[in-house]
Amino acid sequence: MSTGANEWFKPHRARDRLVGKHTALINRLRAILLERGNTVAQGRANSALGGVIFYNQWAFWFGIVATTAGVVMHLPMYIRGRAMGYHLAGMPMDTPMLIGMILIIIGFGSSFYGLYPPSREASGTSAARIRVRALDETRITIAHIALLVVMAIALTIDIMKTTTLSFVAPGMAQEYGLRSPLNPTGVMSITYLPLSGITGTVLGSFAAGWLGDRMGRRATMLFGGITFIGTSICGAMPSYSWNLLMCFLMGLGVGGMLPIANALMADTIPARHRGWLMVLIGGSGAAAYIVTGWLASELVPQFSWRILWLIGAPTGILLILLNRWIPESPRFLLANGREAEARAVMERYGAKIIEETSELELESEVRSHWSALIAKGLVSQTSVITLLGIGVGLILFGFNLWIPTNLLKLGFSEVTADRLVRDAAVIGFPFTLLAALMYGFWSGKKTMILLTALAAAAMFIFAVSGDRVVANRPLLYVLLVMPIWGVNTVTALLTVYSSEVYPTHIRSHGSALAAGASKAGGVLMIGLVALGIAAPSIATTTLVGGIPMMLAAIGILFFGVETRNRSLEEITAAKFKVAAAPVQSS
Numbered sequence: 001m002s003t004g005a006n007e008w009f010k011p012h013r014a015r016d017r018l019v020g021k022h023t024a025l026i027n028r029l030r031a032i033l034l035e036r037g038n039t040v041a042q043g044r045a046n047s048a049l050g051g052v053i054f055y056n057q058w059a060f061w062f063g064i065v066a067t068t069a070g071v072v073m074h075l076p077m078y079i080r081g082r083a084m085g086y087h088l089a090g091m092p093m094d095t096p097m098l099i100g101m102i103l104i105i106i107g108f109g110s111s112f113y114g115l116y117p118p119s120r121e122a123s124g125t126s127a128a129r130i131r132v133r134a135l136d137e138t139r140i141t142i143a144h145i146a147l148l149v150v151m152a153i154a155l156t157i158d159i160m161k162t163t164t165l166s167f168v169a170p171g172m173a174q175e176y177g178l179r180s181p182l183n184p185t186g187v188m189s190i191t192y193l194p195l196s197g198i199t200g201t202v203l204g205s206f207a208a209g210w211l212g213d214r215m216g217r218r219a220t221m222l223f224g225g226i227t228f229i230g231t232s233i234c235g236a237m238p239s240y241s242w243n244l245l246m247c248f249l250m251g252l253g254v255g256g257m258l259p260i261a262n263a264l265m266a267d268t269i270p271a272r273h274r275g276w277l278m279v280l281i282g283g284s285g286a287a288a289y290i291v292t293g294w295l296a297s298e299l300v301p302q303f304s305w306r307i308l309w310l311i312g313a314p315t316g317i318l319l320i321l322l323n324r325w326i327p328e329s330p331r332f333l334l335a336n337g338r339e340a341e342a343r344a345v346m347e348r349y350g351a352k353i354i355e356e357t358s359e360l361e362l363e364s365e366v367r368s369h370w371s372a373l374i375a376k377g378l379v380s381q382t383s384v385i386t387l388l389g390i391g392v393g394l395i396l397f398g399f400n401l402w403i404p405t406n407l408l409k410l411g412f413s414e415v416t417a418d419r420l421v422r423d424a425a426v427i428g429f430p431f432t433l434l435a436a437l438m439y440g441f442w443s444g445k446k447t448m449i450l451l452t453a454l455a456a457a458a459m460f461i462f463a464v465s466g467d468r469v470v471a472n473r474p475l476l477y478v479l480l481v482m483p484i485w486g487v488n489t490v491t492a493l494l495t496v497y498s499s500e501v502y503p504t505h506i507r508s509h510g511s512a513l514a515a516g517a518s519k520a521g522g523v524l525m526i527g528l529v530a531l532g533i534a535a536p537s538i539a540t541t542t543l544v545g546g547i548p549m550m551l552a553a554i555g556i557l558f559f560g561v562e563t564r565n566r567s568l569e570e571i572t573a574a575k576f577k578v579a580a581a582p583v584q585s586s
Contacts, residue, residue, distance in 0.1 A: 200251020208256020393521020428485020
């Protein structure tokens with residue numbers, strides 16, 4: 001090369017060296033900042049036991065204290081009613097109660113602020129370098145067992161809220177002089193109570209579906225627990241109208257717990273064990289009937305129907321105190337770019353971190369919107385889930401809701417009616433394990449068809465037998481098992497199935513759709529009763545519920561999909577016609 005050429009290249013080489021040094025320095029600074037950011041995030045995750053994070057823990061815990069204090073300020077009203085058998089109808093609301101309501105509202109707002117993530121943290125892109133299938137290849141650990149136990153407690157507490165409606169209706173109707181099957185001359189109808197509560201659960205399900213995919217599964221569950229505490233004041237309300245409002249607000253909190261809990265478990269439990277364990281935990285519905293029936297038979301005669309609402313406060317507090325064993329969904333964290341927190345949760349559950357292209361990239365085009373549920377590849381599943389949900393709701397809130405009332409109408413005492421419901425739940429409870437094993441190790445699809453068809457058959461037998469069934473106590477027990485245990489188990493199957501067939505970005509939406517559809521069926525049935533179109537008799541409610549359940553069983557037969565022993569990403573891949581590796585057995 002000539003001397004002139006060398007002279008020309010000298011400044012350019014110097015510039016290149018300078019640029020290279022600057023580039024290396026920038027890259028080094030970037031690496032340091034990234035490492036520091038990951039360290040901070042990792043520290044936040046580790047300090048909170050693996051992805052258990054409060055965005056403002058002081059605001060959250062202040063909200064809990066304020067809400068609890070607001071509930072306590074309602075208790076003097078209830079205690080003063082002791083000499084009158086706890087009949088508070090017509091009593092004016094005093095100043096402490098009004099202050100308590102203000103504290104509860106402040107508590108709700110403060111806790112929500114402490115849980116809701118900043119926009120920048122909730123809108124991240126999928127982490128593309130962690131293999132989420134590692135979650136499906138782990139063994140069941142102590143951390144998994146702790147999660148399952150807490151979820152069982154949470155779902156039992158949740159379902160107790162709706163089953164309580166059945167047990168408070170007779171006493172509330174008597175105290176307020178409401179129109180019911182036992183008192184057809186009342187001014188207002190007791191039917192408005194379950195109607196307000198179930199309407200709240202419908203809205204709560206859809207709100208929780210959005211929140212679960214926006215601020216996280218865990219945060220949404222915790223806020224539901226806070227509403228359990230605050231709305232327990234329903235037991236101290238002196239007027240029926242206040243009870244309706246509180247019952248509606250309770251429904252908002254109750255509606256989202258079941259679908260979000262199932263979305264969290266589906267995201268975390270290994271595929272090989274996911275189905276049967278989730279169905280087993282979902283069978284808490286029968287446990288809720290047992291617990292609520294026992295509480296009603298033991299406490300209501302002494303403390304009135306109001307005590308069943310007031311119990312919501314300690315059970316809600318219990319759920320909040322168990323929060324350290326409720327992690328955030330690792331799949332949700334990865335889908336939102338929160339890699340350090342996801343690593344902490346995965347390590348907590350024994351998942352080996354593997355650096356390669358994440359299967360979540362398959363869902364990169366899925367957006368967290370309700371419209372995604374009817375996209376190509378998902379519309380048939382959404383239709384089946386909606387149909388089955390409505391059928392379940394028609395039985396749960398068309399038949400089960402009125403069991404104690406109808407048994408009283410047929411001549412049973414209140415205590416005997418409560419015990420009949422409790423005993424039927426006890427008889428069916430052991431079969432929950434059988435249903436769980438069938439779903440997990442035989443066939444999820446076939447198990448859903450079988451139990452749905454059996455529930456429909458029981459409804460048809462009830463419809464044919466009518467009020468004559470009271471003369472045959474063994475047959476009454478057998479028939480009560482299917483609507484109390486069987487339909488609650490079908491509900492568990494439905495929520496598990498709906499949490500498996502949708503992608504991570506809309507998993508909470510899909511689970512909420514199933515829950516919302518079941519509650520919408522209840523609103524439909526209760527609305528028909530309230531309007532006088534359908535009487536809450538055994539024959540009517542069983543027939544109305546049995547027909548859609550049989551149609552749902554047929555729909556699952558033709559359009560249902562098998563989810564047994566398949567990873568969530570494999571199910572998603574099949575829907576979008578993309579190849580996915582099978583799950584390795586642990």
